[in-house]
Amino acid sequence: MARVKGSVWEIAPEDVVAAGLPPAEAEAFVASLRRAVAGKPREGAEAAVWQAVVPLLRPEYPHALHQLVYYSVYANWDAATRGPPPYWFPSVQDCKNTNLGRLMESHGPKLLGSSYKDPITSFNLFQKFTVQHPEIYWSILMKELSVKFQHPPKCILDRSDKSKEGGSWFPGAVLNIAECCIYPVPFQNKTDNSAAIIWRDEGFDDLPVNYVSVKELREQVMTVANALDTLFEKGDAIAIDMPMTYKAVVIYLAIILSGRVVVSIADSFVAREIATRMKVSKAKAIFTQDFIIRGGKKFPLYSRVVEGTACKTIVIPAAGTNVGLKLRTNDLSWNDFISRTSSIARPKSYSAVYMDAESVTNILFSSGTTGDPKAIPWTQLSPVRCGGDSWAHTDACSGDVLCWPTNLGWVMGPITLYSSLLTGGTLALYHGSPLGRGFGKFVQDAGVTFLGTVPSLVKTWKNSNCMGGLDWSKIRVCATTGEASDIDDDLWISSRTSYSPMLECCGGTELASSYIQGNLLQPQAFGAFSSTSMTTGLVIFDEQGNPYPDDQPCVGEMGLVPTYLGATNRLLNADHYKIYFDGMPTYRGVQLRRHGDVLQRTVGGYYIVQGRADDTMNLGGIKTSSVEIERVCNRADDNVLETAAITVKSKTGGPEQLVILAVLKDKSVKHDIDVLKRKFQKAIQTNLNPLFKVSFVKVVPEFPRTASNKLLRRVLRDQLKQQSTQSKL
Ligand SMILES: Nc1ncnc2c1ncn2[C@@H]1O[C@H](COP(=O)(O)OP(=O)(O)OP(=O)(O)O)[C@@H](O)[C@H]1O
Numbered sequence: 001m002a003r004v005k006g007s008v009w010e011i012a013p014e015d016v017v018a019a020g021l022p023p024a025e026a027e028a029f030v031a032s033l034r035r036a037v038a039g040k041p042r043e044g045a046e047a048a049v050w051q052a053v054v055p056l057l058r059p060e061y062p063h064a065l066h067q068l069v070y071y072s073v074y075a076n077w078d079a080a081t082r083g084p085p086p087y088w089f090p091s092v093q094d095c096k097n098t099n100l101g102r103l104m105e106s107h108g109p110k111l112l113g114s115s116y117k118d119p120i121t122s123f124n125l126f127q128k129f130t131v132q133h134p135e136i137y138w139s140i141l142m143k144e145l146s147v148k149f150q151h152p153p154k155c156i157l158d159r160s161d162k163s164k165e166g167g168s169w170f171p172g173a174v175l176n177i178a179e180c181c182i183y184p185v186p187f188q189n190k191t192d193n194s195a196a197i198i199w200r201d202e203g204f205d206d207l208p209v210n211y212v213s214v215k216e217l218r219e220q221v222m223t224v225a226n227a228l229d230t231l232f233e234k235g236d237a238i239a240i241d242m243p244m245t246y247k248a249v250v251i252y253l254a255i256i257l258s259g260r261v262v263v264s265i266a267d268s269f270v271a272r273e274i275a276t277r278m279k280v281s282k283a284k285a286i287f288t289q290d291f292i293i294r295g296g297k298k299f300p301l302y303s304r305v306v307e308g309t310a311c312k313t314i315v316i317p318a319a320g321t322n323v324g325l326k327l328r329t330n331d332l333s334w335n336d337f338i339s340r341t342s343s344i345a346r347p348k349s350y351s352a353v354y355m356d357a358e359s360v361t362n363i364l365f366s367s368g369t370t371g372d373p374k375a376i377p378w379t380q381l382s383p384v385r386c387g388g389d390s391w392a393h394t395d396a397c398s399g400d401v402l403c404w405p406t407n408l409g410w411v412m413g414p415i416t417l418y419s420s421l422l423t424g425g426t427l428a429l430y431h432g433s434p435l436g437r438g439f440g441k442f443v444q445d446a447g448v449t450f451l452g453t454v455p456s457l458v459k460t461w462k463n464s465n466c467m468g469g470l471d472w473s474k475i476r477v478c479a480t481t482g483e484a485s486d487i488d489d490d491l492w493i494s495s496r497t498s499y500s501p502m503l504e505c506c507g508g509t510e511l512a513s514s515y516i517q518g519n520l521l522q523p524q525a526f527g528a529f530s531s532t533s534m535t536t537g538l539v540i541f542d543e544q545g546n547p548y549p550d551d552q553p554c555v556g557e558m559g560l561v562p563t564y565l566g567a568t569n570r571l572l573n574a575d576h577y578k579i580y581f582d583g584m585p586t587y588r589g590v591q592l593r594r595h596g597d598v599l600q601r602t603v604g605g606y607y608i609v610q611g612r613a614d615d616t617m618n619l620g621g622i623k624t625s626s627v628e629i630e631r632v633c634n635r636a637d638d639n640v641l642e643t644a645a646i647t648v649k650s651k652t653g654g655p656e657q658l659v660i661l662a663v664l665k666d667k668s669v670k671h672d673i674d675v676l677k678r679k680f681q682k683a684i685q686t687n688l689n690p691l692f693k694v695s696f697v698k699v700v701p702e703f704p705r706t707a708s709n710k711l712l713r714r715v716l717r718d719q720l721k722q723q724s725t726q727s728k729l
Helices: 013-018 023-037 046-056 063-073 099-115 123-132 134-141 214-229 246-257 271-281 302-308 334-339 381-393 412-421 437-445 455-464 487-496 576-580 626-633 673-687 713-724
Strands: 086-088 149-151 195-201 210-213 237-241 261-264 285-289 291-294 297-300 312-316 360-365 375-379 401-403 426-431 450-453 477-480 502-508 513-517 538-541 554-560 593-601 607-612 616-619 622-625 640-650 653-664 694-699
Touching: 013 023, 013 063, 023 046, 046 063, 046 086, 063 487, 086 487, 099 123, 099 134, 099 381, 123 134, 134 381, 195 214, 195 246, 210 214, 214 246, 214 334, 237 246, 237 271, 246 261, 246 360, 246 412, 246 426, 261 271, 271 302, 271 360, 271 375, 285 302, 297 302, 302 312, 312 334, 360 381, 375 381, 381 412, 381 513, 401 412, 412 426, 426 437, 450 455, 455 487, 455 640, 477 487, 487 502, 538 593, 576 593, 607 616, 607 626, 616 640, 616 653, 622 626, 626 640, 626 653, 626 673, 640 713, 653 673, 673 694
Parallel strands: 195 426, 237 261, 237 285, 261 360, 285 312, 401 426, 401 450, 450 477, 477 502, 653 694
Antiparallel strands: 195 210, 291 297, 360 375, 502 513, 538 554, 554 593, 593 607, 616 622, 640 653
């Protein structure tokens, strides 16, 4: 961490040298810094000062220099009275060229009357309008996506059936959402020759990237759909357990195009987890690879899958054209599967199977952070929500190349697929590990314009410094999701892309989208969400279930207004009502939908996720969240990679005791637990509450995580509970 100054005016050449610039360059840098801030008020104008100095901060500069400037500019910013410090600002001119800005310019005056000013000034007003009139918003937005109905819906939202908490969306509509992804769309400038997918295999980092055109994608999807018809019934559930390669995307779309249901299983699961997911979804078959090639290593996949299921398995070779092992009698290699279309007159043509909007297209599983993973059916409405939210919030459109390293088994897989293919964008897929330089080189060579991440990935890139020298200048928007991000890691990635906005996204598999999300029409602050998403009604309530007023800073559990396009109305392995509604407070006569997150609404209307309600702790009578404590502890010592805060109760009862577990960056460096404890204690007392007392600190090699890499605090709590019987806890 760089030495931080009390203000940007105090930065001297020696600080810049200490941050890594050569002396001659440091002199020039400080001179331009002084010129940039000349005449700016020394107090209260941090945002203007930051905007003035950002153009000087080149992506290739050492991170310590970016830290020095950013933290010095905001050294005296009081977040309690001013909200989180903004680092990215929309301009009136640029925002009129964004998807949402254009939409607001065309419809704002009509919908909001004289209250409408421009997309920046009127953002909040417009968002509120979309909550009250989701039908109007979605009817406008549908014209921007490549969603084509075979029969149009009778209306957008029918609220008459009171037994349906979320209402009926698009009643009467008939379509096939996969078909909507694979045809040219003139108004999106999408032709048969446009790139639908760009991909590269790990290890081929110096070869040109590969392109799949819209026509090629369509023909491959249709061939697979024809092959599926030779083996399976309409409506069958077919699983995919393999990396998110371009072939996996072809298979995904073909299953849906042919009127079947995809069962998404992340490729990291062990045989037992595969078995559970196959059973719950009643899948008839599974697509997989012989191996997974990742980070230069070859991991068995087929053997894991067959240990988990007796279903027919279709095996794609991870490398080359032939499967690299012997298959069970009933299983098929990819080549044998495709050759089943050889007797079909036109194997590359296929008539899509049209279905109701509410038909299931995909069964996904939640991460299982709070308990057993839920089996979540996505209908044809869920992709509409994904595409619509990406169009509006991350500005996905024709010309964009979208990359979000993930898997079709995680919600971000299908979201990224639809966000690219329904908005006219191109999907970028790296077949290999996203942790190393090879991935970063792909981002550069594919011309990625939108880069999605999860916090652990950014942390790895930053700490290994593996992306040095790469040109990521085409990236115009970054995004992060999954768990709370680290402000300094976000600063790192934003600085690597000339301070493009790093949009926070937080939602759920069962929502098919984010309920809070950044956008390009509001100033962005690291680690904070600038708004609820379009049409999302959100209520933060106190422990008695009383809602806080909309415009008031507060902290509490949140609930959603249930009329939420794309959200589930059933689960396959649990009682939907019990999980999402039972015991929830009502708001304006409507029972809220549970999501389980604790949110802080700050001054200025930003949201900060404080973690799951289940992870809330009570320290000396004060309710606080683990995430909040971890945020300050992560920065308490340079050798701390990450921390987990949990509380334990002694067997005899009494107050909850705060335990901080830490993973160190350099595990070979000797650490002193008492010093670490003092540092955590000081950081918590200075930044959060002088009354919070750290009872115990433990250094561990790594944290238990869900397969999607989310910290499992409930497992840590259980482990500590067991240990506490013997230890001094
Ligand atoms: N950007 C983010 N910042 C903080 N937390 C996030 C962010 N994105 C997602 N999350 C957390 O992840 C949750 C959504 O994850 P997901 O849908 O996979 O289900 P889960 O809650 O992890 O699993 P389960 O429902 O099985 O417990 C959010 O509700 C939130 O708690």
